[in-house]
Amino acid sequence: MGNRFPTGGKRVTIGDVAALAGVSKGTVSKFLGDGDYYIAEETRARIAAAVAELDFQPNAIAQGLVRRRTQTVGVIVASIANPVYPEMIAGIQAVLEERGFTLIIGSSEGRPEREAGIVRSMRQRQVDGIVMASVTMRDGEVAALVGDGLDVVLASRNLARGDLVDAVVVDNVAGARAAVEHLAGHGHTRIAHVAGPQDVVPFTQRRQAYCDAVSDAGLDADPDLVTVAEASTLEAGADAVRRLLALPEPPTAVFVGSDGMAIGALEHCARAGVVVPRDLAVVGFDNIWVGRMPGISLTTVDSHARDVGTRAAHRLLSRIEARWEGRSSPPPRPAAAETTVLPAELVVRGTCGCASDVPLRALAPSS
Amino acid sequence: MGNRFPTGGKRVTIGDVAALAGVSKGTVSKFLGDGDYYIAEETRARIAAAVAELDFQPNAIAQGLVRRRTQTVGVIVASIANPVYPEMIAGIQAVLEERGFTLIIGSSEGRPEREAGIVRSMRQRQVDGIVMASVTMRDGEVAALVGDGLDVVLASRNLARGDLVDAVVVDNVAGARAAVEHLAGHGHTRIAHVAGPQDVVPFTQRRQAYCDAVSDAGLDADPDLVTVAEASTLEAGADAVRRLLALPEPPTAVFVGSDGMAIGALEHCARAGVVVPRDLAVVGFDNIWVGRMPGISLTTVDSHARDVGTRAAHRLLSRIEARWEGRSSPPPRPAAAETTVLPAELVVRGTCGCASDVPLRALAPSS
DNA sequence: CTCCGGTAGGAAACCGATTTCCCATGGCCG
DNA sequence: CGGCCATGGGAAATCGGTTTCCTACCGGAG
Secondary structure, eight states: OOOOSTTSSOOOOHHHHHHHHTSOHHHHHHHHSSSOOOOOHHHHHHHHHHHHHHTOOOOHHHHHHHHSOOSEEEEEESOTTSTHHHHHHHHHHHHHHHTTOEEEEEEOTTOHHHHHHHHHHHHHTTOSEEEEESOOSOHHHHHHHHHTTOOEEEESOOOSSTTTSEEEEEOHHHHHHHHHHHHHHTTOOOEEEEEOOTTSHHHHHHHHHHHHHHHHTTOOOOGGGEEEOSSSSHHHHHHHHHHHHTSSSOOSEEEESSHHHHHHHHHHHHHHTOOTTTTOEEEOSBOOGGGGSTTTOOBEEEOOHHHHHHHHHHHHHHHHHHHHHTOSSSOOOOOOOOEEEEOOEEEOOSTTSOTTTHHHHHTOOOO | OOOOSTTSSOOOOHHHHHHHHTSOHHHHHHHHSSSOOOOOHHHHHHHHHHHHHHTOOOOHHHHHHHHTOOSEEEEEESOTTSTHHHHHHHHHHHHHHHTTOEEEEEEOTTOHHHHHHHHHHHHHTTOSEEEEESOOSOHHHHHHHHHTTOOEEEESOOOSSTTTSEEEEEOHHHHHHHHHHHHHHTTOOOEEEEEOOTTSHHHHHHHHHHHHHHHHTTOOOOGGGEEEOSSSSHHHHHHHHHHHHTSSSOOSEEEESSHHHHHHHHHHHHHHTOOTTTTOEEEOSBOOGGGGSTTTOOBEEEOOHHHHHHHHHHHHHHHHHHHHHTOSSSOOOOOOOOEEEEOOEEEOOSTTSOSTTHHHHHTOOOO
């Protein structure tokens, strides 16, 4: 017999192929693999026929066990529901699957302990590498991972020391600065900031850059103008802007640390009768697709999520391949980590007060 | 020695633990597993200590090989960038990972051949089951999969014969009908339909239901009023509505097969100076979060994506577990497939011409 | 006629677990 | 006092491949 009960359809193994072709398992394996072995043309044909007849599909689990690599990479995001990530995942997916890799994805929901759990689970599953997007893990823990021999690439987040772990990030500093300067250029002097959770590195960078830009431009550097949201969500954004507008001397413009929060802010303004951009100019960060909708028309900074994804994936791939190409004796001296910084451009639309896109909003009077 | 070169950090195996604890691998395995084996308290303690000291993490690949199950399920979506899917994935994720399952996801981008490729790859990776969301695969092929012993649950798509494959769907017929009837209730008689690609089952159902509802209500059943978009995207939606508006006798209302296309349609209207809902009332389908933004305020039908995800996941889990619980002799007679239909509710907002939500749009005059 | 290198393919070890089978004790019952 | 059952744990087969090692044949060179 051979096959257990609950298997349902009995899987065909390499042994079955070998038997049908009248050769040994080893030979079939050699035929299937890409190593250069001597196999007679006639034998090749017999094996090929057997493979075709049985519709043999190698068991990737068994392969993974012996090869010690699974052609699988893990992707950890903060929340799949946040539109930034699907975009990034699509980028990663595109390059990886072309190379025959499969993605397993985990969503930490912003909780560090879940993040650690996901990493553990991925390692147990022997992923060949991990793309960590916007993690909350502390620098030391991340560094420990790579020190431990795991290939990791950070996406849209970097460590203080850039030489420890590869990273692909957008230029948060330049982006935030561009946002603030653009608003200042409109004559605003009380420019507020809604910051995302400060355990997420990009949000701290954006906040810091905002502060620097504000003082560089000689604007009102009132600490009350900076408010930190407890999550990068619509609700938190709405709430943050509510607090800002309740200030004795409210801001006339606000730079929001993410589009999600910015759109929440817009929602709040609409509800509260605050007219954007007349009463409050708004600039977001990320350039998620929703922002370009006519009814929203959010001015924002493009964080090139998809691009970040593809670059991170390429970086990870080359690490993985480097590790395995040197399968001759020399223990692979890992290449130094590097951080790729993508430029961040301001995307001007209607919410900042430029004339450009506002008409579309004006075009929609009450019915 | 023992460990190969490129491993980086040498993994600790069950053998290492066994050696340290002074027992055999088998005993360690028995200790770790949940079967009820006799192990002396003192031995348990020694093993536990060894496990802790070495920080042993079992190799899931090796486990998968012998157990013939991987605690992994595949999810196939049409496009991860389409906001409906992340929502659904989040639902699936939530229930599966609580049970220790890992998700591997594949995006078919609507191309049937990629879909088949993804299924192949997932099977090779020995997934325990697959959730197929909105597939374009033909009924027969899907049925063949389950006939082949793979556990499959369809999400937001069902087969003509509901007893072949489990499915969790939303009530497309009732939803589409509600949309049409709502518009008819506003006095519209020329109600158009923008249908999604007709190789996607829900889109055909919605289209059919639209047709039925239109004739049942005695409205204008002009075939020109039905236009099929070649993809469920913003662009395709915009283009479709453009065609409708160019008709000699254009519609005054349109039911769009998905929110993505509906929002694209809205975008087109804004550009073209068509005022919604005055000149054209619009109702979408899906209720993606963007639609509730004040500047968009899309009336739509809720397709409960997240719910569909959690239900599909539960269904899949119970199938998987059924298969393995009966690990006694009797070949598991598979339970009959069933189709779960979730109700679809109309979500009334501003684009259909009800007074309810329009004020928000009116509140935003030009600056 | 041997020896050698190029072909061809089989046998078996191995990857890291799980699980079955089997062998020891030791205490209790008859 | 012998046998049996409840404990406790080791040895080895197994999962489905990959890869190393080894043998065998064949033709040509020495």
